[in-house]
Amino acid sequence: MAVISVHDIIKSYGHIRALKGVSFDVEEGEVFGVVGPDGAGKSTLFNILTTLLLPDSGTATVLGRDLFKEYLEIRKNIGYLPGTFSLYPDLTVEENLIFFATMYQSSIRENMSIIKPIWQQLMPFKKRPAGKLSGGMKQKLALCCALIHKPTLLFLDEPTTGVDPVSRKEFWEILGTIKTQGITVVVSTPYMDEATLCDRIALLQEGTFIRMDTPPNIISSFKGELVTLRTDDIFKLLRKMADCPLNCTFYPYGENLHVIFYDPIATILPQFEEFLQQNDIAYDNLMQISPTIEDCFIEIAGSTHP
Amino acid sequence: MKVRLPFRHQQAQESPYSIVVKDLTKCFGDFTAVNHISFEVRKGEIFGFLGANGAGKTTAIRMLCSLLQPTSGNATIAGYDLATQPKLIKRHIGYMSQKFSLYDDLTIFENMQLFGTIYGIPRKELKDRIFSRLENLHLADKSKTLVASIPLGWKQKLAFATAMLHRPDIVFLDEPTSGVDPIVRREFWNLIYEAASHGVTIFVTTHYMDEAEYCGRISIMSHGELKLIGTPTELKEQMQVDSIEKVFVKYVVR
Structure with missing residues (x-):
C-alpha cells in the first residue's frame, strides 16, 4: 500500500508557480529522494505533505489519511526535519529531546531503541546548548527529535545541505539504519551523489518532476x-x-x-x-x-x- | 628564460603572491579556532579552501578580509599589511558569501549601482561597467527586474559580477554554489575561470568535492590547522587515492 499518494498538487505564491502539478506515490519502507536545486519547489512540497501549507489544488493521502480532513492524525504519525535549524538553541541537547518527546506524549526511555545509534554520538554533548553544536551534530540532534515519537513516516528536508562530505556520509549511514526499522523516509537534497543512496528518486526542477524512477533505471535510460x-x-x-x-x-x-x-x-x-x-x-x-x-x-x- | 631576463629586476620588486599568510591564529576565549596557519597564494591562482564544518574556515576568511582581528600572526593581502592597512585591503578585495547578499527589493541595476557606488566607482564609468557585466551574463535586458523574482542560479552569478565590479585583485567566495543545480554550478565555474585568466586571484570554499578538482591548488583545514596543501593531483598521489573526496575523508577522519 502506498504510504503517500499525491495527485496533481499545484501551489503558487503570487505569480510565482512553485509546484506546477506534481503526482507520485511512495511505498512503505522506501527511501524516496526529491532531488533538485534551491528554488525547485522541494520545501513547498514538504510543507504541503507535512500539513503545514495548503496547496491551491490537488489531493493527497499521507499514511492513508486525507491531507485536508485528517491532518491532525497525520501530524501525530510523521516526523519532520525542516530545512532550517528549528530546535531551541538555548535549551541543552538533552532538554530539546525531552521537550519533543513530551510534546508527543512519549518519553526518551520509551523509544530509545530507535535513536540509540545517533544518541550515543550526542551523549558527550548532552549538557551543551543546542545552538553551540557544530553543523553535523545539530542535524543529528534534529533527527533524534524528529524520531523520538516513533513515527512511521519521516520527512527530511535537505538534512545535509552545507554539511561537509564526512558528516554527510555519516548521516546517510544513519538513514540506512532508520530504514531497517521499517520507517518510510522522504528526503530532499541538492547533492546528486546522494541520489544513488535512495530507493527511488524524483528529479525536481522549476516545480515539475522531470524524471521519477530508481537510480539504476534513470542511469540506464541515459x-x-x-x-x-x-x-x-x-x-x-x-x-x-x-x-x-x-x-x-x-x-x-x-x-x-x-x-x-x-x-x-x-x-x-x-x-x-x-x-x-x-x-x-x-x-x-x-x-x-x-x-x-x-x-x-x-x-x-x-x-x-x- | 631568455625572455624573462630583462624583467628580473621588476619581478624581484613585485611579489608573485597576492596572499601571504604567516602563523595566523585566532582564539575565542580558550578555544583556538585557527591555529598558526601559514600559506601563500599566487596571483591569478584558483585556491580551494576546504575543511569540515567547524574546522575554522569562516574564521580564517574573516581575518583575511580584515573583518576580524587575529590573536597573533599576520598576513599580506593584495600587497597590503593586514595589521596596519586593513582599509586598503578591503578596497582591493571582493567578497561573496554563501547566503545571497543582494537586496531583494532593488532591481538588478540598482543593486550593482549601490555596491559600485560604495566602492567609489564614478557614476558614468559605473554604468558602463554594469552594462558590460550584464551583457556578459546575458542579463542586460533584465536590468530593471527586481532581484526577488529571478532564479537562484542567476542571483549567484549576479552576486559574483557585483563582487567583481570594483575590479578587485582577489575575490573571496564562501560556498558560492551551495544548493545550485549542476548546470548552473558549471556556468558559475566558467565565470571563475574567466576571472582567473584575467589575473584575479580566486579564494574559494566549497563542500562539492568535484569542484575542488577545478582548483589550481587546494588546502584542507581540520581542527583549526592547515596541514594539507597542494594541487589536486599531488594530494591524490600523496594519499594514494583517486579522488579529492577520498583525500578529504581520509584526512578529516584520522
Whole structure:
C-alpha cells in the first residue's frame, strides 16, 4: 500500500508557480529522494505533505489519511526535519529531546531503541546548548527529535545541505539504519551523489518532476554516449570545445571533461580524437564510461534549461 | 628564460603572491579556532579552501578580509599589511558569501549601482561597467527586474559580477554554489575561470568535492590547522587515492 499518494498538487505564491502539478506515490519502507536545486519547489512540497501549507489544488493521502480532513492524525504519525535549524538553541541537547518527546506524549526511555545509534554520538554533548553544536551534530540532534515519537513516516528536508562530505556520509549511514526499522523516509537534497543512496528518486526542477524512477533505471535510460577525458588545462579545452563541430554536450566533471555524443560511439570517437589533435590539446584517459545521476540530470535538464 | 631576463629586476620588486599568510591564529576565549596557519597564494591562482564544518574556515576568511582581528600572526593581502592597512585591503578585495547578499527589493541595476557606488566607482564609468557585466551574463535586458523574482542560479552569478565590479585583485567566495543545480554550478565555474585568466586571484570554499578538482591548488583545514596543501593531483598521489573526496575523508577522519 502506498504510504503517500499525491495527485496533481499545484501551489503558487503570487505569480510565482512553485509546484506546477506534481503526482507520485511512495511505498512503505522506501527511501524516496526529491532531488533538485534551491528554488525547485522541494520545501513547498514538504510543507504541503507535512500539513503545514495548503496547496491551491490537488489531493493527497499521507499514511492513508486525507491531507485536508485528517491532518491532525497525520501530524501525530510523521516526523519532520525542516530545512532550517528549528530546535531551541538555548535549551541543552538533552532538554530539546525531552521537550519533543513530551510534546508527543512519549518519553526518551520509551523509544530509545530507535535513536540509540545517533544518541550515543550526542551523549558527550548532552549538557551543551543546542545552538553551540557544530553543523553535523545539530542535524543529528534534529533527527533524534524528529524520531523520538516513533513515527512511521519521516520527512527530511535537505538534512545535509552545507554539511561537509564526512558528516554527510555519516548521516546517510544513519538513514540506512532508520530504514531497517521499517520507517518510510522522504528526503530532499541538492547533492546528486546522494541520489544513488535512495530507493527511488524524483528529479525536481522549476516545480515539475522531470524524471521519477530508481537510480539504476534513470542511469540506464541515459540517451547519449558518455565519454570522459583528462587534460591539464580544462579551461583551454572548454574554450576549444565551443567550436567543436560534432553534435555533443560537454561540461567539466571533477578533474575530467565529460562529453555526451548523440551518434554511435564507433564513428564519433575517431572524429573527436582528430578534433583534439587538430587543436593541440594534450589529453589522456579518453574512454567511454557509464553516467552518474549528475550526468543524467545534466542530460535531462540541459534540454529544458533556460 | 631568455625572455624573462630583462624583467628580473621588476619581478624581484613585485611579489608573485597576492596572499601571504604567516602563523595566523585566532582564539575565542580558550578555544583556538585557527591555529598558526601559514600559506601563500599566487596571483591569478584558483585556491580551494576546504575543511569540515567547524574546522575554522569562516574564521580564517574573516581575518583575511580584515573583518576580524587575529590573536597573533599576520598576513599580506593584495600587497597590503593586514595589521596596519586593513582599509586598503578591503578596497582591493571582493567578497561573496554563501547566503545571497543582494537586496531583494532593488532591481538588478540598482543593486550593482549601490555596491559600485560604495566602492567609489564614478557614476558614468559605473554604468558602463554594469552594462558590460550584464551583457556578459546575458542579463542586460533584465536590468530593471527586481532581484526577488529571478532564479537562484542567476542571483549567484549576479552576486559574483557585483563582487567583481570594483575590479578587485582577489575575490573571496564562501560556498558560492551551495544548493545550485549542476548546470548552473558549471556556468558559475566558467565565470571563475574567466576571472582567473584575467589575473584575479580566486579564494574559494566549497563542500562539492568535484569542484575542488577545478582548483589550481587546494588546502584542507581540520581542527583549526592547515596541514594539507597542494594541487589536486599531488594530494591524490600523496594519499594514494583517486579522488579529492577520498583525500578529504581520509584526512578529516584520522
